[in-house]
Amino acid sequence: MLRFLTQSIQVKLSIAFTAVTLVAAMVAGGVAFYDTYQETHKLQDDLLRQTAAHINPTVQPRQLKDSDNDARISVQTPVTPRDKHYLNLPDGTGNGFYTLEHDGDPYRVYVDNTPQGRVVVLQENEYREEMAVRAAWSSALPLLVLVPVMLLLTVWIIRRTMQPVRSLSESVEARQDNDLAQLDTQHIPSEISGFVAAINRLLARTDAAMRQQQRFIADAAHEMRTPMTALSVQADRLAEQDLPADAREKLYKLQQGIHRNKRLLEQMLSLARVQAPEAFCQQTEISMQALFRRVLEELLPLAEQKNQDIGMVSEQDVRFVADETAVYTLVKTLADNAVRYTPPGSRIDLAADETAGYIRIRVEDNGTGISAAERARVCEPFYRILGTEQEGTGLGLSIASGIAARYGGRLELADSPNFEHGLLVSVWLAKPLPKGKQ
Secondary structure, eight states, X not given: OHXXXXXXXXXXXXXXXXXHHHHHHHHHHHHHHHHHHXXXXXXXXXXXXXXXXXXXXXXXXXXXXTOOSTTOEXXXXXXXXXXXXXXXXXXXXXXXXXXXXXXXXXXXXXXEEETTEEEEEEEETHHHHHHHHHHXXXXXXXXXXXXXXXXXXXXXXXXXXXXXXXXXXXXXXXXXXXXXXXXXXXXXXXXXXXXXXXXXXXXXXXXXXXXXXXXXXXXXXXXXXXXXHHHHHHHHHHHTSOOOHHHHHHHHHHHHXXXXXXXXXXXXXXXXXXXXXXXXXXXXXXXXXXXXXXXXXXXXXXXXXXTOEEEEOOOSOOEEEEOHHHHHHHHHHHHHHHHHHSOTTOEEEEEEEEOXXXXXXXXXXXXXXXXXHHHTTTTSTTOOOTTOOSOOOSOHHHHHHHHXXXXXXXXXXXXXXXXXXXXXXXXXXXXXXXXXXX
């Protein structure tokens, strides 16, 4: 929170505008106070002088009733009773202005010594101070009232100006990991347009580097597949020969190694195809029942070797338009993983259904499952759970997750709800399947 306050443009501008406005209000109030005080001082002195000029020293001036405000002018003449004197001036006080105190209050006094006697005209100084204070408030108050208005206006302007940036940030946050398209620079404030342009150049360089890496992986896997196939053929021919027992055992290990490498190359090619931007462009209508049957036909021999019960349990034939190769690769990868990593005698169920916004594909088994601590990492490329006896590449769930992401969906791992133990893999594909993301 403190970091947000120290780095927020909105907070910094609000504080700056508030500080400037308060300083301006203080300066304006101070100048108004000083100027009004001086002007009131001159006006008061002139008023006292003029009043004294019109006073008859031989007559007691009439005091106004109910006039007790600070602007009241009091007059003392030679005929004024002593008990009515506000101030007792010493003898010999000359003509002019004086500032004296009476009952703790400062007074401005004008003394006029006439041939008929001394005339004293006085008025409280508090009057001019109140006038100066009112003038100061009159100058400062509009600026102080302007502070909340300015803060609200600043917040509104900044929010409105930064709305395109927030929208851009939200769109980037919603992107898939492999989406390196250029950021939209329209309506972006000119102050950060250079930064956005730099980000676009970085995205372009990153996209070029990733494409180069993907081409390298695909080319390398493709180039290695041909000699690996030749090795497999030669090993199969050699196995047909009459070999000693120790040689046949070594040949078996060689064949196993060749088989593992061929599977690794195939999955590396699948991963490269999933990550390629131009992948999944062939749109056809898919029947999940038909696709499940194709997958089962291919995996049934391996499942029979392990005495596993594999089949589809959904009666609904979900149909949608997508790239059939991608969806087939997705289902086959998940089903193949289930066959390989569940123990003999296990059960594996394939199902598909649809909701208002998604196509859901489920592969469920009653094997040993995957611990909650491992589920966050099993979709990483080449990550394999320690302790499994099956040989694998660690690419299967990564491929499946990548396909789901390209279709605006996700892959979820959970405990099997239908068996005492096991794993449920659910893949959600958004519908309508977004064009251009496929």
